[in-house]
Amino acid sequence: MIPRRSPAERRRARRRSALRKYGVVLLLLAPWIIGFVVFTAGPMVVSFLWSFTHYDMASPPHWVGLDNYRFMFGLGKINGQRMSDPNYWLSVKNTLFIISFGVPLRVVFSMLTAMLLTRPKRGVNTYRTLFFMPSMAPKVAAALVFVYLLNPTTGPINQLLNLIPGVHGNAPAWFYDPPYAKPALLILGLWGIGDAIVIYLAGLLSVPRELYEAISIEGAGAWQRFRNVTLPMITPVIFFTIVMGVIDGFQYFDQAFIAGNVSSGQTSILGSPQNSLLFYGVNLYQWAFRNFAMGYASALAWVLFAATMAVTAVLLLTSKRWVHYGGGNQ
């Protein structure tokens, strides 16, 4: 006869095996847990606390309450004086500019190019390679090339523009002219839409053919096919590219930093020409790693974090109204 184990014994055995399982899970997760605590959660908590202090790394942080946030938004007085970050709102405006033009441009152009790619029977892979490759190029390299291509006097683009009778000699100075510096970055951005093209192409190819056949029987034209079948079916892809574009846009840095360096001819001035390329990330970098105002930079970082979360949340909420999930072969 098999000796019957008492309920208490069985419970103990079960608990022991459960403990062993959690031990294994903990062991496997250990690298991530340590990394999360030391390199993500810990720093986030610390920087939240620092955002209420004055901290220059030379002396220990000392509490200043909401002064950093007042200084940022230009609200109220600090120590009886009216003080504010002179570039904060400009950097916000510049960042909103690059997001509100850059993201739609990226969405529209990558979608249109992907739609062109669904038509031909041959050569699709070659085109896809050509479009995709620039998106892998280092941002530093891309920025340097476009500063060269958009050189006001010797660059090939202005040479072409100057051939147009009305423009002659009046082509924009791009990275050397404040109103044209951000549009120049938008052009640079379009060179890197290859990854989005690939995603749109995959989305377009997964739209079931039956849907097109069904609507064609009803006598729909090309526009109605696009409006009533293609567009709804790829809304998940559109949503994804918008969210990623906005998150990346909030952190816009590399291209602006390099274009600014080259046009000003020195590395000590950021956001050149005339602060037109002073984006949020550039301003944050300047306060943190040029001025070593770690308290204020922490406040800037937390506002950036909160803004990113808020905008993503709003996009997620509105997505229920216009993003159609569950269709297609995805």
Added chain:
Amino acid sequence: MANHSVLIAVSAIFMVPIIFMILTALMTDRQALTPSLWPHPFMWKNFVTVFRQIPLARYTWNTFLYAGLSTVGVIVSCIPVAYAFSRIHWRGRNVVFMLVLSTLMLPNQVTSVPLYVIWARTLNELTGIQFIGTLKPLIIPNFFGDAFSIFLLRQFFMTIPSELCDSIRVDGGGHWQILRRVVIPLSKPAIMAVGLFQFIYAWNDFYNPLVYVGANPNAQTLSLALSNFQGMHHVQWNLTMAATLIFMIPVVVIFFLAQRVFIEGVTLTGVKG
């Protein structure tokens, strides 16, 4: 036909920057400042000169160290984590996995401020090792998991049939055996994708080298050196373009060797994500 001509025109526009990069790299420094387009004479020597003007070999080695070691780190640390999120059932798994995914949305710049102080102060005082001005702060965190790679590997591990793992368990093998004999051999494409994405990310990375090694010329990576190169040698566009090409060659070579991996990776994270 009309469709093809539009596509050819668009591809041509996409190729223009690269063509100009190559042509300019072959010009004399004087000619690179003129509107003329065709190199005359062809200065193949530029590719040698640029190695003499700046320590390009050293920068290439630094970049290679950063990209190579961080890739090893990501692969070694993310495989067990992804395994725990896919092949073992435990309570709270989905909640913790959401936590992993949420860190994907965290802007790099948000953590960079406290992280800089942690490397410069806290860890420096704890260990006595100098981290700022070295590649260590760029490489070490990759040995502690990376959310994107964990996500990609987990998605792939989920597709492995559980019968294969069960057969190992019947033979008395534990998780280590399952990982070594089933999961890793079957996931080579995904592991390859994670490694390549990390390698290219680190190779191209500008922000982290700027923050951590900016002050030390000996530890600079190519992206950092190139951004300074323009400032120092303002008029030498030919050498800048030659250096930029050298910088891009590994990316292009890897891309052509493993094109499918990249395109499938981008599609997987974009369409299904």
